[in-house]
Amino acid sequence: MLEIFQYSFMQNAFLSAILASVACGVVGSYVVIKRIVFISGGISHAAFGGVGLGYFLGLNPVLAAVPFTVFSAIIIGLINKRMDVSEDTAIGILWSVGMALGIIFINITPGYAPDLLSYLFGSILTVPLGDLYLMLLLDLVILVTVFLFQREFLSLSFDEEYSTVVGMPAEAMYLMLLSLVALSVVVLIKVVGVILIIALLTIPAAITRNYTNRLGRMMLYSVLLGILLTFGGLYLSYVFNLASGATIVLFMALAFLLSSLFKRLTSQHPI
Amino acid sequence: METAVIIKNLSFYYQQKKVLDHVNLQVPHKSFLAIIGPNGGGKSTLFRTILGLIKPQEGEVKVFDHSPVKARNIMGYLPQHVSFLPDFPINVLDTVLTGRYHGLLKSYHQEDRDSAFKVLKEVGMDGLEKRQIGGLSGGQLQRVFLARALVRNPKLLLLDEPMASVDPQMQYSFYQLLDQLKKRMTIILVTHDVGAVSEQVDHIACLNQRLFYHGPVDEAAHGLEEVYGCPLELISHGIPHRILREH
Numbered sequence: 421m422l423e424i425f426q427y428s429f430m431q432n433a434f435l436s437a438i439l440a441s442v443a444c445g446v447v448g449s450y451v452v453i454k455r456i457v458f459i460s461g462g463i464s465h466a467a468f469g470g471v472g473l474g475y476f477l478g479l480n481p482v483l484a485a486v487p488f489t490v491f492s493a494i495i496i497g498l499i500n501k502r503m504d505v506s507e508d509t510a511i512g513i514l515w516s517v518g519m520a521l522g523i524i525f526i527n528i529t530p531g532y533a534p535d536l537l538s539y540l541f542g543s544i545l546t547v548p549l550g551d552l553y554l555m556l557l558l559d560l561v562i563l564v565t566v567f568l569f570q571r572e573f574l575s576l577s578f579d580e581e582y583s584t585v586v587g588m589p590a591e592a593m594y595l596m597l598l599s600l601v602a603l604s605v606v607v608l609i610k611v612v613g614v615i616l617i618i619a620l621l622t623i624p625a626a627i628t629r630n631y632t633n634r635l636g637r638m639m640l641y642s643v644l645l646g647i648l649l650t651f652g653g654l655y656l657s658y659v660f661n662l663a664s665g666a667t668i669v670l671f672m673a674l675a676f677l678l679s680s681l682f683k684r685l686t687s688q689h690p691i
Numbered sequence: 692m693e694t695a696v697i698i699k700n701l702s703f704y705y706q707q708k709k710v711l712d713h714v715n716l717q718v719p720h721k722s723f724l725a726i727i728g729p730n731g732g733g734k735s736t737l738f739r740t741i742l743g744l745i746k747p748q749e750g751e752v753k754v755f756d757h758s759p760v761k762a763r764n765i766m767g768y769l770p771q772h773v774s775f776l777p778d779f780p781i782n783v784l785d786t787v788l789t790g791r792y793h794g795l796l797k798s799y800h801q802e803d804r805d806s807a808f809k810v811l812k813e814v815g816m817d818g819l820e821k822r823q824i825g826g827l828s829g830g831q832l833q834r835v836f837l838a839r840a841l842v843r844n845p846k847l848l849l850l851d852e853p854m855a856s857v858d859p860q861m862q863y864s865f866y867q868l869l870d871q872l873k874k875r876m877t878i879i880l881v882t883h884d885v886g887a888v889s890e891q892v893d894h895i896a897c898l899n900q901r902l903f904y905h906g907p908v909d910e911a912a913h914g915l916e917e918v919y920g921c922p923l924e925l926i927s928h929g930i931p932h933r934i935l936r937e938h
Contacts, residue, residue: 453779568796575789578781579773582839585742586792587763633823635780 424658429545433664436547437654439555440611440620441646443604446566448625448646449639450597454577457622459496462511463598464605464617466492466518471539471609472525481539482551485606486558492518493602497595519614542613542665544654551610558603565600566639573597574635611650612665623672624649627679649675693720693755695847695877696741701750703736710736711747712901720755720846722893723869723878727885732899734881735771738849741879742768754847762847767840767876769833771851777825783835784820787811790839803842810838814868829856841872848872850880866891 424430451460470488474481492514499510526533538546566573572593575583583590601621608617628641653668660667696718703711711733718724728734739745740752743759754762767790784807791803811817814834819827827835833856840848854862866889869878873891880892897903904910 453776455776571789571792571798572795574781574785575792578775578779578786578789581744581770582768582773582789583792584744585763585766585768586790586843587794588792589795629778629780633780633782638780 424655430658432547432549432552433544433654434651435552436544436555436611437650438647439552439559440608441624441643441650442559443555443562443607444620445624445641445643445646446562446639447600447604448621449628449635449642450573450577451601451621452625452629453635454597456598456601457618458508459500459511459598460601460605460621461618462496462515462518463489463493463601464608464614464621465515466496467602467605467609467617468522468539468614469518469520469525470522470606471614472522472529475533476525476529480550482554482606482609485609486554486603489602489605490599493598494595497591497598501591501594538613539609540613540615541663542609542611542616542668544611544664544668547610555607558607562600562603565596569593569596570635612668616665616669619669619672620646620650623669623676627676630679630683645675694718695720695722695755696879697753698737698741699751699753701737701740701747701752703733703740703745703747703749705736709900711740713750714898714902716896716902716905718877718879718894720877721873721875723873723891724880724894724896725892726879726881726896726898728883728898730883732883734883734898735851737898738768738851738879738881741847741849742766764843765846767843767845767848769837769840769848769850769853771855773832773836775824779824781824782820783811783816783822783824783827784808786824786835787838787842790842806842806844807838810842811835813841814838815864830858830861833857844875846876848876848878850878852882852884853880854882854884 425434451457467485467489469492470485471481473488474484477484496511496514499505499514500507503510526536535543535546537543572583572588575586575588576590576593576597580590580594583593604621605617608620612620624642624646625638628638628645632638632641649672650668653671654664656662656671657664657667694717696716698714698716701711701714702709714737726734726737736745740747741754741759743763752759755765784804787807787810788799788803791799791806793799808817808820811820814837816831816834816838819831824832824835833853837850837853840850853865857865869880869889870891872878892908894906895908896905
């Protein structure tokens with residue numbers, strides 16, 4: 421098994437799996453407990469607009485996705501809070517507008533877009549070193565922000581109205597949380613692609629939620645589980661020569677299924 | 692005597708619909724006011740203007756002479772519904788602690804935890820600090836949220852339909868607790884349940900978009916009829932049960 425590590429692309433793949441797991445374990449925990457899975461799906465797909473914009477401007481698409489996705493996240497958050505549009509309508513619209521913008525930008529860019537599909541479906545085996553540094557930086561920003569604002573994020577996730585009542589700038593905190601989702605999305609783009617990001621943001625946290633009642637531990641376990649499952653999925657994709665991103669997602673889904681069955685069989689008190 | 696809340700000419704519209712219509716109300720400090728009225732009559736909306744969660748289109752609200760937003764740290768609020776997933780990872784103590792929020796980036800100190808323990812004991816939830824919030828009964832949950840409202844030692848306590856999920860036995864001890872709290876703070880309770888008015892209440896206000904009555908409990912019967920539009924018997928809690936004047 422260990423012979424795969426002699427390839428530098430494989431080393432990079434495993435490093436990006438670790439960096440991706442940090443983001444999806446930490447931010448994914450909030451996504452799951454605050455029930456912003458659908459919003460996060462919208463943000464993930466909107467990110468493709470940033471990828472297209474990057475192509476158009478001749479920049480690294482992942483780098484261009486950072487401001488674009490954060491901007492999209494804030495727009496989605498503000499529409500939710502300020503306008504009379506129903507939340508899931510707004511998300512549905514932005515989901516597709518982001519994708520459509522990405523396609524148009526790539527359309528009008530002269531030349532051929534070589535690795536377009538890698539942004540849609542992931543290409544963990546072709547993550548360059550520069551992207552790894554970006555992922556590391558984004559992970560650090562995420563970790564520092566979560567550490568600093570842990571009280572705010574917990575209170576916000578539990579009871580947003582009461583957070584305002586006790587003097588928290590709840591709307592700003594909500595937008596900040598969505599921005600963290602945006603940053604995680606960018607970390608995950610090359611790993612599993614825009615379409616499958618939502619699986620990594622939800623499955624590890626959804627599994628670990630059943631095994632701990634403390635949010636901090638839930639995040640730690642989600643990160644570790646994420647590493648385990650992405651490594652496992654990556655290894656399986658190597659062995660069976662399958663698309664890496666999709667294999668990781670299916671492996672995670674299998675783990676979720678087994679975990680739910682285990683919980684059902686060992687639980688003595690129905691919840 | 693200090694006035695806790697002054698509401699002048701307050702009107703609130705939501706999507707062209709008038710929810711509150713030129714409401715005038717003054718609540719003296721350390722009194723216990725019950726606001727009664729039908730569902731949809733604007734009771735929760737009135738609370739939201741006092742808390743500064745919404746801004747009225749007309750009129751003004753003053754809490755201890757401050758604007759609602761500035762007065763937030765001296766107000767405690769027990770909302771009608773708190774919706775959360777049953778397996779949300781937070782325990783009783785941490786839920787109450789969120790009521791002690793100091794500001795951005797500021798952590799909770801030992802005195803915050805001491806206050807939380809103290810107030811949980813006061814509502815009868817001591818010993819259950821580490822229990823997950825999802826593992827509580829309706830009555831226990833209500834007590835935890837009351838503790839959250841009390842933990843900052845507020846001067847004004849706002850209770851929105853506090854008896855909704857509480858059985859009659861616990862309603863009695865709840866009102867006993869409110870009787871104690873009345874010595875330290877102003878209490879405003881809002882309910883659609885006419886039968887919820889207890890003998891600890893000083894004044895009643897009848898609200899259905901407009902304020903129909905505000906005064907002592909004994910004379911409230913007529914005002915309540917106007918608000919509800921039908922003859923009522925006003926039954927007061929307490930032993931023995933008193934039946935007030937019927938019109």
